[in-house]
Amino acid sequence: MEATRNLLEVKLEEVDPEIDTLIREEMQRNEETINLIASENYPPKSAMKAIGSMLSGIYSEGYPGERYYRGLENIDKIESLARERAKAVFGADHANVQAHSGSGANIAAYLSLLSIGDRILSMNLDAGGHLSHGAKVSIVSKLFDIHQYGVNQETGLMDYDQIRALALELKPKLIVCGASAYPRIIDFARFGAIAKEAGAYLLADMAHIAGMVATGDHPSPVPHCDIVTTTTHKTLRMTRGSLILCKKEHAAKVDRAVFPLMQGGPHQANIAAIAVGLKHLTTPEYKAYIKQVLANAKLLASELQGLGFPIASGGTDNHLMLVDLYPQGIDGDTASIILEEAGIVVNKNRVPGDKGTPKKPYGIRLGTPAMTSRGMGLDEVKQVARWIAEVLRNPQDEAVRKRVKTEIADLGKRFPIYLPGYF
Numbered sequence: 129m130e131a132t133r134n135l136l137e138v139k140l141e142e143v144d145p146e147i148d149t150l151i152r153e154e155m156q157r158n159e160e161t162i163n164l165i166a167s168e169n170y171p172p173k174s175a176m177k178a179i180g181s182m183l184s185g186i187y188s189e190g191y192p193g194e195r196y197y198r199g200l201e202n203i204d205k206i207e208s209l210a211r212e213r214a215k216a217v218f219g220a221d222h223a224n225v226q227a228h229s230g231s232g233a234n235i236a237a238y239l240s241l242l243s244i245g246d247r248i249l250s251m252n253l254d255a256g257g258h259l260s261h262g263a264k265v266s267i268v269s270k271l272f273d274i275h276q277y278g279v280n281q282e283t284g285l286m287d288y289d290q291i292r293a294l295a296l297e298l299k300p301k302l303i304v305c306g307a308s309a310y311p312r313i314i315d316f317a318r319f320g321a322i323a324k325e326a327g328a329y330l331l332a333d334m335a336h337i338a339g340m341v342a343t344g345d346h347p348s349p350v351p352h353c354d355i356v357t358t359t360t361h362k363t364l365r366m367t368r369g370s371l372i373l374c375k376k377e378h379a380a381k382v383d384r385a386v387f388p389l390m391q392g393g394p395h396q397a398n399i400a401a402i403a404v405g406l407k408h409l410t411t412p413e414y415k416a417y418i419k420q421v422l423a424n425a426k427l428l429a430s431e432l433q434g435l436g437f438p439i440a441s442g443g444t445d446n447h448l449m450l451v452d453l454y455p456q457g458i459d460g461d462t463a464s465i466i467l468e469e470a471g472i473v474v475n476k477n478r479v480p481g482d483k484g485t486p487k488k489p490y491g492i493r494l495g496t497p498a499m500t501s502r503g504m505g506l507d508e509v510k511q512v513a514r515w516i517a518e519v520l521r522n523p524q525d526e527a528v529r530k531r532v533k534t535e536i537a538d539l540g541k542r543f544p545i546y547l548p549g550y551f
């Protein structure tokens with residue numbers, strides 16, 4: 129009995145040195161590199177404390193006040209706090225905080241409004257849409273009749289007249305807006321008008337830009353949409369999870385689509401961590417952080433452009449940009465590999481008018497949320513742009529990559545992600 133009890137107390141480094149070491153190595157990798165993955169960030173320690181709490185073992189099928197199990201009075205309060213905070217931050221009628229992921233949130237949202245086989249009009253993956261908006265390889269394309277819009281191949285911008293024409297012609301039951309790789313402001317009011325005219329529901333997936341929406345630095349989709357979904361771990365800088373925000377009339381259907389249609393018990397430790405993260409969003413520090421994310425992204429785009437790297441759509445209004453590498457004669461796959469060797473972590477991405485293939489597109493996507501979380505500002509952005517240019521102009525030169533990697537590790541020491549002593 130004593131032995132069983134003790135197993136609960138053994139420290140990670142004793143019970144599983146392999147995993148403990150890998151976590152430490154991953155922390156070190158992050159400290160020594162610059163993360164420009166637009167969809168990643170570093171969650172606050174306070175939220176990580178909540179996610180690492182004993183709430184991880186709780187079962188709580190149902191919703192606050194209507195559960196299947198007893199013993200959930202504290203859990204009910206936590207989930208209610210998360211829901212109320214989400215509603216307050218985004219000005220929504222209703223919030224569901226249980227969907228385990230952004231993709232799951234989207235599928236639950238579709239199922240709450242649509243029947244199987246109904247028509248959806250959404251942005252295609254090549255233009256910056258997400259898999260869960262109906263890509264061929266996603267279950268979404270098997271469940272619904274997917275039609276997609278893109279961006280203008282020359283300007284890189286959404287063509288709202290074309291989207292309107294498609295909506296009026298195709299008469300979809302749902303229009304999906306929002307993207308994973310679109311660097312400009314999305315005109316949600318325009319989408320609202322198009323949906324109304326076409327007699328369609330409107331869903332915005334604001335996963336990438338939710339941080340800017342929370343602080344008022346991007347127009348909110350909430351007033352114009354039936355449902356708004358978001359992940360919690362990108363610009364929102366929380367732990368992984370998602371939110372579904374909706375109008376009052378869809379609340380019961382959304383809740384039923386998440387549980388019991390899509391999921392069983394919610395992950396209450398995640399929900400507690402999301403509640404903590406939501407509390408951060410209204411602070412002056414978070415508002416200043418988002419302003420810096422935007423300033424850093426603008427500068428990174430203009431510096432790279434000045435160094436001879438065209439940026440799709442000519443710049444950025446948000447936290448990310450798409451770099452067109454075609455003129456440099458280097459594909460995005462190779463670029464991401466050699467940049468990683470030099471300590472700069474990015475992902476390959478298609479750019480408008482891309483002449484490559486999905487596996488070897490001619491672009492990379494860069495984002496500033498993670499580097500800004502470390503306190504890096506305009507001086508560091510300029511240096512990062514110079515490093516990127518140097519590495520990409522000298523793809524054969526391993527010595528350049530080695531030197532840049534050392535310089536980046538030195539920079540990392542001046543901008544630690546987490547101060548030691550908490551874990």
Ligand SMILES: Cc1ncc(COP(=O)(O)O)c(C=O)c1O
Binds near residue numbers: 230232260333359369
């Ligand atoms: C716009 C958008 N929606 C949804 C998702 C999916 O989130 P998850 O990975 O949590 O399923 C992403 C992920 O990158 C995204 O960019």
